[in-house]
Amino acid sequence: MKRLSIAEALREAMREEMLRDERVFLIGEDIGIPQGFGGAFTVTLGLSDEFGHERVVDTPISEKAIVGAAVGAAMMGMRPIADVQYSDFLFCAADEIINQAAKMTYMSGGTVKVPMVLRAPVGATNRGAQHAQSPEGFFMHVPGWKVAVPATAYDAKGLLKTAVRDEGPVLIFEHKRLYGKGGRKEAGGLDLTSGIPDEDYCIPFGQAVVRREGADLTIVATLLMMHRSLAAADLLAQEGINIEVIDPRTLVPFDNETMLASVAKTGKLLIVEEDNLTGGWGAEVAARVADSGFDLLDAPIKRLASYDVPMPFAPVLENFVVPSVDRIIELARAMVKGKV
Amino acid sequence: MISPSTPPGLLLRMYRDMIRIRKFEEKVYLLFLEGKVLGTIHQYQGQEAVAVGVCSALRRNDCITSTHRPHGHCIAKGVPLDSMMAELFAKSTGCCKAKGGSMHMGDISVGAVPAIAIVAGGVTLAAGMGLAYKLQRSDRVVACFFGDGAVNEGAFHEGANLAAIKKLPVVFICENNFYAASTPMQLTTPVGIAERAAAYGIPGVVVDGNDVAAVYQATVTAVARARRGEGPTLIECQTYRTVGHSRGDAGTYRPKEEVELWKQRDPIERLRRSLIADGAAENEIAAIEAEADREIETAVAFAESSLPPQPEDALLHVYGEGVTP
Known part of the structure; x- marks a missing residue:
């Protein structure tokens, strides 16, 4: 057992999968340049030294080609791990992601498989609107993709390994403020580590984790918002309010059962997400609970999300837009006290 | 009239596949008018020499990527007509189990x-397929078909550039039929298509796309280069679709004289005249045509007698094996 950050855990997962399976290779921008960055957030640092530039493929700035090449290589029996430097750039490759990767298996009647992983950093970090988005909801909408959202190093390693071994395309959204040590320094970043077992492990998709137990209110949150929700729950505990915090870990497939069991206990659900409110993943989750858990609820489902604006640059603006610990506390408290 | 130095036996085989494509497409058009073939169709009449010339230079385990106009490519690469026709009839025995249809054949x-x-x-995917072959130390190649309209898409640039810089075993086949749907090339494309190869530092060649032997020879050269690890080639095959862009397109935007001119350059007629000039027997050619007719009749019967998919089959094949949401 050792302790690793998310950046270190992702790097170790890729390294181990490349050692385990020669079909696994990395493709992206700035990922293996000698004396370079190791990807925009240093996650691939050192891997080209160990595996060479044939298996750590540095590309031109061509997101369509990165994703398209990953699709083509996967169809031919490889296991590419592609990455884009910021999740906002996924939209450059929208066709390859949505029309090619997601539909190929279906269009072929199941005869062609696309076992690829696509990594994408999310989250607002004072970089302005085009390096800030949390677009998980867009891709959760596309049948064919599975979507993982690891909030801890333990999950990052185990979910990435499951993704590499899956027979279809998997998107992994990583939060820039959660990479931790061995990653790129981020203002406002959390420096968290997890105990990582020495032996190989995978985390099955579709299994949420109850991060904290409580009887008064259920919060469902991912990535940075999950950590902010835990911080809020700690502070509310001092007031005698007990919050249950659920981390879905994957949005597709989504663990409805764990969430509904929690709502059955608390009767109240708050969804906290960094994406802007309208059409985010939280809307889908709220709809599912309204559909199959209506009788469990004793209050309306609430969503706390970023406001419906592009992400601004100034810290004072960004902090206003993205849900803060204080805002989570305020809304959670009001819900528990029956005031909303 | 037809480029020399292609073995006569091979030319006969190419004639057979071109005829199979032509007759298949003509039959599909009639079936479409009868309402038996659903959806839309983009047909290949007039361009047969491109698909057949290219695919004749490939091995069975080499791959192709195709387009919204795929019937000719599929036939030339060896997809059975039974399963193609069944796909067009939306039957469960179709080559894509009725999930794909005409445009995803x-x-x-x-x-x-x-x-x-x-x-x-397909351009970026073909680059990735070539990357896979390279990493697998295989000498397979991929032939990537696209039309003249495709060269103005960003994906063309990104895929061609990546394939070039990584020296991937890809042969880019531009089927230049001079119209992107109804829009003539002179309104969209200021530089000759093959000339664009220079921008990627790869060979670019123009061939008469209605001369199957010329297409074949150009592809043989490009495939050999790709198998040697020297990277991609862009082959611009100048050709013409003698039918509309898609169902119901009468092609009114094209001058009648132009269509007539190209009909006189019909790739199948040209090959037939050449074969006969080289001593092929009329009855041998007639036998090839009769066999194609029989094969298509069989395919139609197979498609008609096949069962449609179960409605619930719509829920299958969304994800690869493994975890299902």
């Missing part, structure tokens, strides 16, 4: 990736 077991109907969509 393919059969990976013969190297035909399901056709990609987003213009230029």
